[in-house]
Amino acid sequence: MATVRDVAERAGVSIATVSFVLNGTKPVTAATRNRVESAMSELGYHRNVLARALAARRTRIIALAHPRLDNGFGSDFITSASRAARARGYHLVLWPVDNDSDEIGELIGQGLVDGVVLMEVLLEDARVEALLAAGTPFALIGRTADPAGLIHVDIDFDQSMSDALDHLQELGHQDITLITATQPLPEYGPKVRSEAAYRRLCAKRGLRPFLLECEPTVAAGRAIQLPPGTTAVILMNELAGFGLLSQLAGAGIDVPADLSILSFGSPALAPIAEPQLTIMRAPGAILGTLGVDALIDHLETPGPTPPPQLHPCTLEPGASTTLRR
Amino acid sequence: MATVRDVAERAGVSIATVSFVLNGTKPVTAATRNRVESAMSELGYHRNVLARALAARRTRIIALAHPRLDNGFGSDFITSASRAARARGYHLVLWPVDNDSDEIGELIGQGLVDGVVLMEVLLEDARVEALLAAGTPFALIGRTADPAGLIHVDIDFDQSMSDALDHLQELGHQDITLITATQPLPEYGPKVRSEAAYRRLCAKRGLRPFLLECEPTVAAGRAIQLPPGTTAVILMNELAGFGLLSQLAGAGIDVPADLSILSFGSPALAPIAEPQLTIMRAPGAILGTLGVDALIDHLETPGPTPPPQLHPCTLEPGASTTLRR
DNA sequence: CTGAAAGCGCTTACAG
DNA sequence: CTGAAAGCGCTTACAG
Numbered sequence A, B: 001m002a003t004v005r006d007v008a009e010r011a012g013v014s015i016a017t018v019s020f021v022l023n024g025t026k027p028v029t030a031a032t033r034n035r036v037e038s039a040m041s042e043l044g045y046h047r048n049v050l051a052r053a054l055a056a057r058r059t060r061i062i063a064l065a066h067p068r069l070d071n072g073f074g075s076d077f078i079t080s081a082s083r084a085a086r087a088r089g090y091h092l093v094l095w096p097v098d099n100d101s102d103e104i105g106e107l108i109g110q111g112l113v114d115g116v117v118l119m120e121v122l123l124e125d126a127r128v129e130a131l132l133a134a135g136t137p138f139a140l141i142g143r144t145a146d147p148a149g150l151i152h153v154d155i156d157f158d159q160s161m162s163d164a165l166d167h168l169q170e171l172g173h174q175d176i177t178l179i180t181a182t183q184p185l186p187e188y189g190p191k192v193r194s195e196a197a198y199r200r201l202c203a204k205r206g207l208r209p210f211l212l213e214c215e216p217t218v219a220a221g222r223a224i225q226l227p228p229g230t231t232a233v234i235l236m237n238e239l240a241g242f243g244l245l246s247q248l249a250g251a252g253i254d255v256p257a258d259l260s261i262l263s264f265g266s267p268a269l270a271p272i273a274e275p276q277l278t279i280m281r282a283p284g285a286i287l288g289t290l291g292v293d294a295l296i297d298h299l300e301t302p303g304p305t306p307p308p309q310l311h312p313c314t315l316e317p318g319a320s321t322t323l324r325r
Numbered sequence C, D: 001c002t003g004a005a006a007g008c009g010c011t012t013a014c015a016g
Helices: A002-010 A015-023 A028-044 A048-055 A074-087 A101-109 A127-133 A157-170 A189-205 A216-222 A236-248 A284-300 B003-013 B015-023 B030-043 B047-056 B076-088 B100-107 B124-135 B159-168 B189-205 B218-222 B238-250 B284-300
Strands: A061-065 A090-094 A113-117 A140-142 A152-155 A176-179 A212-214 A231-235 A260-265 A278-281 A309-311 A314-316 B059-066 B091-095 B115-118 B140-141 B152-156 B174-182 B212-213 B234-238 B261-266 B280-281 B309-311 B312-316
Touching: A002 A015, A002 A028, A002 A189, A002 A314, A015 A028, A028 B159, A048 B047, A061 A074, A061 A284, A074 A284, A090 B076, A101 A127, A101 B284, A113 A127, A113 A284, A127 A140, A140 A284, A152 A157, A152 A284, A157 A176, A157 A189, A157 A260, A157 A278, A157 A314, A176 A189, A176 A236, A189 A212, A189 A231, A231 A236, A231 A309, A236 A260, A236 A284, A260 B030, A284 A309, B003 B015, B003 B030, B015 B030, B059 B076, B059 B284, B076 B284, B100 B124, B100 B218, B115 B124, B115 B284, B124 B140, B140 B284, B152 B159, B152 B284, B159 B234, B159 B261, B159 B280, B159 B312, B174 B238, B189 B234, B218 B238, B234 B238, B238 B261, B284 B309
Parallel strands: A061 A090, A061 A113, A113 A140, A140 A152, A152 A309, A176 A212, A176 A231, A231 A260, A260 A278, B059 B091, B059 B115, B115 B140, B140 B152, B152 B309, B174 B212, B174 B234, B234 B261, B261 B280
Antiparallel strands: A090 B091, A278 A314, B280 B312
């Protein structure tokens, strides 16, 4: 592998000059620049990111801390996050850490990364404390209970719920039940915020709120007992949704003629349902890009905390919602 | 952040000695070791991985090169791969690269990683050539057309297909149709190998082979025309499977009474189907661990190419297969 | 605009 | 068993 020294020698300049053209950090005459650039391409020079990082005290590596990946928008998110990082000349390392301050503290101490993107943020999150204590810049995917002053991107649950209700109300529905999933951890942000948004919007719109929750399984969905009078359902429990569909089919209740279903879920599963589900699609890929960009922006031009980036889910019409009869 | 220098000073030794106890590379008396270790813990010392990497010419970072993640065992695989790396003291960086030799060549040139795990390997893969040319160690998840001499881990398609046929034959089936998915790229290893295994095993077992393929969509599944006489189906096309189930239900054909279905697929989707699908589950998490471990083993003790690690899918009984009537 | 030199925080021959 | 010193491949004040 060629080094700056090789390039400098071939171009007849000092290694400092090579560095200046490499980084554009100081003015260099066109002639010198050309000599350096041809030397680089002739030698197939690639700068060593490790040495650069050590000397510059900036690694241009960021971590994606993920307790687990099996949920929600996992794959989309990761693909877009790693692409976003690469697009800005950064590398993304994966840190499989639990919500544990020691574990992340140890990782931070290694000095490998300039910042951290935190997935699966809890309302109370020990990792956030560790990051704050270490002075390591970070961006949250999701939000703690009080995210003021923290860089974060998240689903806009208010807007999403509003859009969901709009869709159903435009179809004439007024008795709309919200079905969520029982969570292993009590304080799960998306659920808490969605329920709050639903309650608030119902009050504001003069709708009677019906909230239900069940385990995220097909079997639990089969056992759902909808409140009498319900003509539409907002689902935040994809698996139970399939159970519910099966239960309804068995009972001769037609979807959407008798009951409209709007499901917060993934486009992968929607076409499997019968009828194909109308979904509110989570902006996984968008959040990946926003989170990484927000962090890198902050790393490159530190300043006051940028405003949160909240992005709503997108309505993707299927065949499971229709006019109330 | 404390450095080796701080530790050395506090312990009253040289930085070399600190390094020796850090790495266990040279014998150190118990007394000295103790002094160094207490100094380290008192200072909350963490070794800087960048500096170590630069000095030792080994970064202990490996890359996971992934064209896209949306397919197959994506999330499971990545989670297990990143855990496996961490368990061995390595970091895993994500490289979102297409099957393009330039792109991966540029990334390798940066000197960030000791080796690469390659996902989504094609029968002819430009990235493999680039890696070979650069002399960068790598492990394949999947296989090229001729993987001899390359470290690789993959699904054992022969064994998996054999297990699938065993299951169905034990239930009395002899007319077994294999349904695969049309691929965007012509030479897709899993499909090619599965079909070959199916053909070979049918011949060996005196079964008549029926092969079908269709687009990986629910709609395509609805349009499948099974060969007359088929009593069981092996599906390697999950989405089409749902379409097929729907088609059969509409035609009054009972699964599994009239037709058994064994699907190579994910445990996430199996319970959604009605009846719940009997599946051959891809060993995504296992391959993640095996791939990373194989690469790191080779990095730490170079030697002849270790034998390929082939791991079969696991039969997970559902309610979609039963005795032939 | 360009260069000589120090330094980032480690590891590793080489000596003793 | 321990230490002094060189060096990994860069960046960045500091001078000129």
